[in-house]
Amino acid sequence: MYKATTGNKVTHQPHCRFCGTALHQTFVDLGMSPLCESYLGAEKINEMEPFYPLHVYVCDQCFLVQLEEFVSPEHIFTEYAYFSSYADSWLSHCRRYTDMIVDRFHYGKESFVVELASNDGYLLQYFVEKQIPTLGVEPAANVAKVAVEKGVPTLVEFFGTDCARRMAANGQQADLIIGNNVLAQVTDLNDFVAGMKLLLKPTGVITIEFPHLSRLVEGNQFDTIYHEHFSYFSFITAERIFAAHGLTLFDVEELPTHGGSLRIYGRHCDDQTKPVSDRAIALRTLEEEEGITDSAYYTAFAEQVKETKRKLLNFLIEARGQGKTVAGYGAPGKGNTLLNYCGVRTDFLDYTVDRNPYKQGKFLPGTHIPIFAPEKIQETQPDYVLILPWNFKDEIMAQVSHIRGWGGKFVVPIPEVTIYS
């Protein structure tokens, strides 16, 4: 990604993060937005705030959907506000994964499991419980500290070939490498995947989970696009990227997490012990049928996004016009993309609440909507509660069901505005 000078004109010409092809085709342009995890303290809200383009391209060679890098990962991730452990359904997902993978590949006390972007040890804690040796690699020092306190050994570092080479030289090659929702956040995608190749034992397994591009398009999940997510993957594109680094995807599962994710299973190309599954072949065929390798697939998306903005604003204008009150639930990154793109501020949404104490007392970036503890909802009894982390809507509607006592209703914005009374 760089700026090229042509004669007297400066033209901006981004290039594909994986294959280097010039990017010409827009997937969606969400305008200018602040970094969605940069929650503001009260002392900051009168200061200038940087906004960056949320303009997503698709590569017409490899079909990697991607954003340019405007801010370095070092800036974004060295003190990250997101602590994975706060969502109950995510923790049970991780526990089920641990039981499944240990059973399928027979891991035990002689195995070594490495998680990349291990956060606060939300996942590796379940391997530790089973006395399986683990190591987390996590660049955010404040988050890694919490993991270590839980008994999950953690290296505070960004993962790539440098880190992998050192670990391999220390005899720390892995039987299992896990990466959940990290691949999208990697700017040097080739270095990251090459690092996994170096770190993996000859018959080792890599499992990576990421939001599935097909679900993003089908479910209109444009709010999952933010500056911290540089890439958006189909199975076919992921397969190409891994293959370029000598890794074969031998299996895949479709998961309901984060609005619909894939869990891909990788191994060395020359590891014949794990044949490619029927599921992997079927998903590749399905994506081809959907049009993943056809640029027309990507052009319809932008219009769908504009229509969603109009529908959400129509709802809010009507509700406020009738004198109703609207509060938010949750302060996730996706909420910030949605609210900034739609121009929703305290004129429409009085406040939002979040269970994460790190966010309470702060303000959402860009829109400056205040974040309170969940008890605020009981105190103010709003007519509508807009659920921003819609992927946890069932859990949230169960937790906050008491709003029905005063006739309160839930509103879920994605895939389209839906009211639950």
Ligand SMILES: [Zn+2]
């Ligand atoms: Zn490309």
